[in-house]
Amino acid sequence: MKYNPLFTNKESKAIDSLAIKELGFQEETLMGMAALSVFHANEDLWKTAESIWILCGTGGNGGDGYSLAYILHQEGYNVRCFSTAPNKSEAGKFYESLVTSVLGAVGNVEDFYKEWEEAKEDSILLVDAILGTGFQGNLSEELADLIETINDSDVFFYRLSLDTASGWNPYNLGKKEETNVFVYADSIEELGTRKWENVGFIYEKDSVIPRYYEAIGFPIRTHLSNVTFSNRYYLEADPETAIQTLKRKNKDHKYSAGSALFYGGSDGMEGAILLSEQAFSRLGGGISKIFSPSLKISSLVLKEDLSKMTKTSSLAETFEDPFLKKTKTIVVGPGLTQYPNDLSGWSVPEDLRLVLDAGAIPTKGSPLPKGNQILLTPHVGELNRMTGKTHHSVQAAYDTLIDYCSGNYVYVLLKSFVSLLVCPDGSSYVWESPNPKLATMGTGDLLSGILARYLSLDLTIPESVHMALSFLDHSKQLEEPYPSAHQILKSLVELV
Incomplete structure (x- = not known):
């Protein structure tokens, strides 16, 4: 059988921690590898955009976004970076500082709205790096408004989410509409592990949105222990x-x-x-x-x-x-x-x-x-x-x-x-x-x-x-x- 392991958010965190604490990976290295894999996987997509906007959150997902912004800039693309708040992780701070040094500034949410109002229809490719798979609970009013703006706007011709669509929670399906606010991603790039909670990601009836897996060196094969893996597999057609x-x-x-x-x-x-x-x-x-x-x-x-x-x-x-x-x-x-x-x-x-x-x-x-x-x-x-x-x-x-x-x-x-x-x-x-x-x-x-x-x-x-x-x-x-x-x-x- 052709199958690949699916990891829960908790299991993915355990593998991330194992890679850093026990195997000696630098978190900056993993973020860089994640961004590089996303860059190469979407080279044809980047070429279709007049401008690429990356929205970065405060955690590891935001760090991946900053790292991707740096690579895109160095490769000659017109990239703009916005932050919901300063990054909290040391690795994320490193890439946020790097992006600030090459772009001149990282915009905030207010800057995002100002530039969005002046942007042309179908001119921007949006990269969603706001919230990662570790997000739990309800969105703040500010983030909910931001995500709804992203979804409703005709400025963005494509929405690419890193690891998961920000705000997505499959356990909220069937509950009140206000709990189902998440980015309507056109595709998701899963980084390091295939994510169990992303299975069945939809925002149109019975339409599964494409997800692509990018390897970044995580020890997913040699550390399939009871602690890091729950025996869930993704079947591939044969x-x-x-x-x-x-x-x-x-x-x-x-x-x-x-x-x-x-x-x-x-x-x-x-x-x-x-x-x-x-x-x-x-x-x-x-x-x-x-x-x-x-x-x-x-x-x-x-x-x-x-x-x-x-x-x-x-x-x-x-x-x-x-x-x-x-x-x-x-x-x-x-x-x-x-x-x-x-x-x-x-x-x-x-x-x-x-x-x-x-x-x-x-x-x-x-x-x-x-x-x-x-x-x-x-x-x-x-x-x-x-x-x-x-x-x-x-x-x-x-x-x-x-x-x-x-x-x-x-x-x-x-x-x-x-x-x-x-x-x-x-x-x-x-x-x-x-x-x-x-x-x-x-x-x-x-x-x-x-x-x-x-x-x-x-x-x-x-x-x-x-x-x-x-x-x-x-x-x-x-x-x-x-x-x-x-x-x-x-x-x-x-x-x-």
Whole structure:
């Protein structure tokens, strides 16, 4: 799996302190390395600006801003620096003094407003270095007014934030509007560590704003201790591996190519379980069987394909079917209208992977089945129903699920524009690749079938989730703006 560690604000501070106090890095050196990495990462962007304004705060984030201002000036750019107040750190004071010596002066907030009133529309690139990831609490009235001016002004054609957008706090989402004042950054440059609190940064509905990571020499690989790391990872797409993994080998037979059992499709909802199974079989699955409470299931299945196996039954009867003993994966839920009581307390066979989707997502208090490889795949509404809590951010969902998953020994994949997998051992994985083409009826059923396909190949649940999401990412390339789930599946089948 391709993944990178995500650090909380507290963990990032611990690594920063470790680098300075134990490894002997000079704070000025780290600030300089941070600024240099941002400069080189955005060389094409700087060239688009008539003028670059950098707003610097009083902490380390402000120090990074001063350091960047110095580099930009020396490289010939028209740069202006403004301070909300004098910098408090020794390293920050060093760069503030350096900038003052080369620019002649560092403006204050009052100067910022005066020059802003005279600036032309779309003439300024703004760098936000006001508040870093360590900021907690409420903004002062002065800073809130400043940030709202930045957001509302047509003077700034681009807003680049260092480390995090000043004022951003994912735990304020869903609260009163006045607590949600933050810079509407067009992009964020994360310095030294990838930041957990930045995951899901949005200011437009379901639109994740780009974040770029810049290495500055932090010891993030050699010091992944329990103190400095909380087992959160950022997943990167691996589309080619996802495709190659699905391709059958010459020596495969129907079981080694992957087997799966599907249960779902209440009356009138049979299409959901059929689509889920179709995703599994058309992507190379060797053998499968569909069970459903619907009396129509056999006629619907055999009408499409006489080679399919299908049966009308209760879920309890499915557990007794000989096919279950031969298969590795079972998907329950697509097309069901309510949580099956037969799942409550069911002891899942040791080597069987169970995927619970849609109608098989339990409500709060419903007893779960017992096993060591159970994956629940709720969307946000189902997660709220499942836990009895409302969640407005990925971070809030994580806080709930870290206890839920360990307490029930289950894996949970939260499906949203940012997807989150939380594992019973406390590890978690974030997938941040919004795909509006999946916002259509049936794509959840599609995902459950694709997950079953990877699970049937003896991949672990985290590996299967990574491969399934990477594979589904190919649907972004469809020319159809609003494809149906069947159109998406057809395009994916062509890849393998």
